[in-house]
Amino acid sequence: MISFDKSERIFKLDTKNNSYIIGIYDQEYILNLYYGVKIPDCTNLFSRAFRPMTASFSPSNPHIGEGHFSVDVAPMEYSCNGNGDFRISALAVKNADGNNVTDVRYVSHKIYKGKPSLNGLPSVYLNSDDEADTLEILTEDKVTGVKATLIYTVFNDLDVITRSVKIENGSKHSVDLDRVFSACVDLPSMDFDLVTLFGRHAKERSREKRPLAHGLQGIASKRGSSSHTQNPFAALVRHGADEDSGDVYGFNFVYSGNFEFCAECDFSGTTRVLMGINPTDFCWHLEPGETFQTPEVVMVYTNGGVGEMSRIYHRLYINNLVRGRWKTEKRPLLINSWEAAYFDFDTDKLVSFAQRAKEAGMDMLVMDDGWFGVRNSDNCSLGDWYVNEKKLPGGLGELIRRVNDLGLKFGIWYEPEMISPDSDLFRAHPDWCVHVKNREPSIARHQYVLDVSRADVRENIFNQMYDVLSKYKIDYVKWDFNRNISEAGSALLPPERQGEFFHRFVLGTYELMDRLTKTFPDLLLENCSGGGGRFDPGMLCYSPQIWASDNTDPIERLTIQFGTSMCYPASTMGAHVSDSNRTGYETKGNVALWGTFGYELDPNKLTSDEREIVKKQVEEYHKYYDLIHYGDLYRISDPYFDHFRCSWSFVSLDKSEALATIVTMRRPEIPFFIFKFKGLDPDKYYECDYDGKIYSGSILMNAGINLTYRIDGTGDSMKIYLKEVRG
Ligand code: GLA
Numbered sequence: 001m002i003s004f005d006k007s008e009r010i011f012k013l014d015t016k017n018n019s020y021i022i023g024i025y026d027q028e029y030i031l032n033l034y035y036g037v038k039i040p041d042c043t044n045l046f047s048r049a050f051r052p053m054t055a056s057f058s059p060s061n062p063h064i065g066e067g068h069f070s071v072d073v074a075p076m077e078y079s080c081n082g083n084g085d086f087r088i089s090a091l092a093v094k095n096a097d098g099n100n101v102t103d104v105r106y107v108s109h110k111i112y113k114g115k116p117s118l119n120g121l122p123s124v125y126l127n128s129d130d131e132a133d134t135l136e137i138l139t140e141d142k143v144t145g146v147k148a149t150l151i152y153t154v155f156n157d158l159d160v161i162t163r164s165v166k167i168e169n170g171s172k173h174s175v176d177l178d179r180v181f182s183a184c185v186d187l188p189s190m191d192f193d194l195v196t197l198f199g200r201h202a203k204e205r206s207r208e209k210r211p212l213a214h215g216l217q218g219i220a221s222k223r224g225s226s227s228h229t230q231n232p233f234a235a236l237v238r239h240g241a242d243e244d245s246g247d248v249y250g251f252n253f254v255y256s257g258n259f260e261f262c263a264e265c266d267f268s269g270t271t272r273v274l275m276g277i278n279p280t281d282f283c284w285h286l287e288p289g290e291t292f293q294t295p296e297v298v299m300v301y302t303n304g305g306v307g308e309m310s311r312i313y314h315r316l317y318i319n320n321l322v323r324g325r326w327k328t329e330k331r332p333l334l335i336n337s338w339e340a341a342y343f344d345f346d347t348d349k350l351v352s353f354a355q356r357a358k359e360a361g362m363d364m365l366v367m368d369d370g371w372f373g374v375r376n377s378d379n380c381s382l383g384d385w386y387v388n389e390k391k392l393p394g395g396l397g398e399l400i401r402r403v404n405d406l407g408l409k410f411g412i413w414y415e416p417e418m419i420s421p422d423s424d425l426f427r428a429h430p431d432w433c434v435h436v437k438n439r440e441p442s443i444a445r446h447q448y449v450l451d452v453s454r455a456d457v458r459e460n461i462f463n464q465m466y467d468v469l470s471k472y473k474i475d476y477v478k479w480d481f482n483r484n485i486s487e488a489g490s491a492l493l494p495p496e497r498q499g500e501f502f503h504r505f506v507l508g509t510y511e512l513m514d515r516l517t518k519t520f521p522d523l524l525l526e527n528c529s530g531g532g533g534r535f536d537p538g539m540l541c542y543s544p545q546i547w548a549s550d551n552t553d554p555i556e557r558l559t560i561q562f563g564t565s566m567c568y569p570a571s572t573m574g575a576h577v578s579d580s581n582r583t584g585y586e587t588k589g590n591v592a593l594w595g596t597f598g599y600e601l602d603p604n605k606l607t608s609d610e611r612e613i614v615k616k617q618v619e620e621y622h623k624y625y626d627l628i629h630y631g632d633l634y635r636i637s638d639p640y641f642d643h644f645r646c647s648w649s650f651v652s653l654d655k656s657e658a659l660a661t662i663v664t665m666r667r668p669e670i671p672f673f674i675f676k677f678k679g680l681d682p683d684k685y686y687e688c689d690y691d692g693k694i695y696s697g698s699i700l701m702n703a704g705i706n707l708t709y710r711i712d713g714t715g716d717s718m719k720i721y722l723k724e725v726r727g
Contacts, residue, residue, distance in 0.1 A: 165181070317540060321541060386468075633649075
């Protein structure tokens with residue numbers, strides 16, 4: 001719900017439990033007056049915003065009062081460069097005169113039901129216009145004629161506000177956008193920890209927490225993808241807040257390329273937060289009349305702690321981000337050939353996997369890397385997307401027929417944005433790889449990046465994929481991206497537009513994915529980037545699930561899955577049981593169940609006992625599917641704090657059932673162990689499958705269940721299922 005008080009010139013943006021308040025001050029300055037728990041009115045909010053109105057060495061506007069207004073100390077809704085606000089700026093435009101002084105102010109606004117889609121960019125969508133309202137504030141720099149429209153969509157039943165910005169060059173000259181962030185939030189405090197998700201290949205999305213300090217702090221990617229090293233997520237967590245209570249502000253960027261999140265705490269103890277496209281290696285040229293749309297930031301505020309922030313993101317992403325057939329339809333339980341065979345397979349071997357998989361009750365065989373060109377290792381053939389008949393005699397048709405005859409679906413692996421120097425495609429089009437003039441492109445995993453900012457390149461790749469996907473019955477594609485981008489440039493862009501390359505690359509990828517999923521609406525797409533190197537909300541708009549990590553060790557997966565769950569729901573997290581040795585199959589299954597679930601092993605090598613465990617896991621996958629995919633996640637014992645036991649649970653939205661999983665990562669010194677549930681209805685009664693007894697939700701959450709010595713060994717795990725008993 002959005003309202004505008006004409007006399008006070010104040011916008012009030014109300015979600016279910018929050019208010020976000022923007023005021024237009026003298027001479028059309030747009031100020032952020034409040035963001036937090038819902039408040040009933042906006043009385044005297046302007047006076048609260050000034051703390052003070054000016055300060056020594058902060059230039060002020062001589063025409064307001066007695067020179068008592070400085071943008072350097074005001075809570076600016078969209079901060080500009082060079083106008084006297086010395087903090088980080090959201091917008092910097094280099095104008096025709098060569099300077100980059102920028103100063104956009106209020107011109108007009110409109111409020112409407114619904115949410116606009118963002119041209120060429122993935123974004124959160126509405127199922128009905130009644131779900132949210134949108135405010136667009138048009139601003140303009142009167143000197144340069146550059147216009148910025150600040151776009152806010154406010155959800156009525158979820159504590160979510162999305163933000164983006166559209167720039168239009170309204171001048172008679174060309175300009176260059178040096179910085180154009182999607183969101184700027186000025187908070188009147190620096191009493192926060194900054195929580196972010198860092199990592200590396202096979203160790204993605206570990207949490208990191210640091211207290212805010214004066215000056216700049218933040219995270220970024222300039223790798224050409226959202227990256228393993230930092231995820232485009234950050235939260236400000238009030239000191240003293242924890243998993244279950246307290247103020248948390250979450251920011252997640254719906255974008256898969258270079259990003260930056262930064263927080264600056266200034267001398268008056270306030271915090272400015274920016275999130276958007278990384279200005280490093282970015283410069284967008286705008287001719288008169290041209291526009292630029294930024295990607296969107298999803299902001300969540302709650303005073304219910306970090307856990308509640310996560311649940312809000314999860315509900316939003318399940319209902320308003322993931323789309324298409326597989327949003328609601330049960331996903332197939334798959335077995336993937338990668339860790340089972342790597343490049344060493346043929347039709348018979350794959351069919352033998354399928355045979356065993358069928359016996360265990362699985363739904364789909366995925367043939368991973370190695371089926372195309374002459375690819376028997378990772379040193380060739382990317383770009384040559386036609387089947388290797390030496391490996392697969394009779395081609396895909398024969399293989400798929402045999403797999404389908406067993407009653408299994410079939411999936412296949414692609415890496416569409418890459419090209420091997422040793423490929424027919426590269427030999428035919430050496431200028432199709434990402435490169436800059438006179439420099440040899442660096443190599444990673446023996447491959448170059450394909451320049452998908454080019455329409456002709458996209459056309460070629462799409463046609464190659466179309467030839468395969470339209471001819472055969474292929475139900476699933478794993479879309480991989482196994483290196484980052486260096487020597488970034490495109491042979492087709494003129495010099496003044498080379499700074500656009502990284503963003504154009506991402507737009508090109510989005511266009512390809514959009515075209516593919518629209519042409520094949522039944523296809524299930526799973527994203528991947530050397531595991532979870534592109535696990536972001538942008539990708540979730542095309543692929544409802546993303547392979548979370550190449551690390552399939554169940555104990556190491558715990559920190560990865562806990563970190564990922566900060567904002568991404570279980571239904572999006574690719575998680576498989578593999579042959580990684582250290583831990584038993586039961587625990588492997590219990591951990592992978594917190595995700596899309598599947599297998600990544602040679603089923604012929606399983607012992608008969610292990611086969612029985614697998615059969616049971618497949619049954620459990622079906623039994624708990626809805627609870628895990630659509631229920632609320634409660635993180636209970638967090639491997640980030642507790643080095644011995646890790647536990648979490650899913651609770652159905654109506655609180656009639658719950659499933660808790662507990663894993664012993666390391667045998668604890670103290671065996672005494674009471675496990676307490678979270679998120680149940682205290683007044684409901686539940687039958688507990690652990691001991692067959694009936695307990696109230698209140699007892700289960702407060703007194704708990706005694707599990708002393710129950711899962712005491714390293715790598716042990718168990719599940720407890722609760723079902724409401726009525727009457
Ligand atoms: C990446 C993926 C793996 C597998 C290989 C194939 O590393 O993360 O799951 O698909 O590529 O080369």
